[in-house]
Amino acid sequence: MATIRQVQVTFDCAEPVRVARFWCEVLGYVTPPPPEGFATWDDFDSTLPPEERGAWFSCSDPTGVGPRLYFQRVPEGKVAKNRVHLDVRAGTGLVGEERLATLQAECARLVALGAVCERVLFADEENESCIVMKDVEGNEFCLD
Structure with a gap:
């Protein structure tokens, strides 16, 4: 049985580059260099057929620890709650007011x-505080 060693998170969106x-x-990620022979991604994009321009983009963790993120243009807009979302771990190890202040x-x-x-979901007997947010296209994520 093969072992999966890496994962990529793919976002369906209207404007992949944005x-x-x-x-x-948000994450301190970086975009890869443009393909060989191109000074910028815009230069590369301009060589594609109009319907393929801006159709996808990616970024990755410069440390190589986090997953690659891939963004692909889809024709339909978001219509319901995400079935999967990212948790941005901004308050790891913190509790109470210190955690809430860091998240805010x-x-x-x-x-x-x-x-x-x-x-904002405030701490209770079972859970610490977290903040539910939406990205620039309305995709839900949590600050936790």
């Missing part, structure tokens, strides 16, 4: 990038 650049800022500071940074804060 969404990819948002997630690069990160929330403010992400809102400035175009994210939307949906709701």
Whole structure:
């Protein structure tokens, strides 16, 4: 039996480059260099047929630890809650007010990038606080 060693997270979206650049800022990810012979991704993109321009984009963790993120254009818009979402681990190891303050500071940074804060889930007897958010195209994710 083969062992899976890597995973890629794929986002369906309307504007792959825009969404990819948002997630690069959120996670500290980087975009790969353009294909050989091209100075920029825009230069490469301009050589494609019009219907393929901007159809996909990707980014990756510069440390090689996190999964590659792939963004592909789809014709339909988002119509329901995500079945899978990312948890951005901004408060790992923190509890109580310190955790909440850290999450709220990160929330403010992400809102400035175009994210939307949906709701804050305050700590209870079982769970620590987290913040439910949406990215620049409305995909849900959590600050946790």
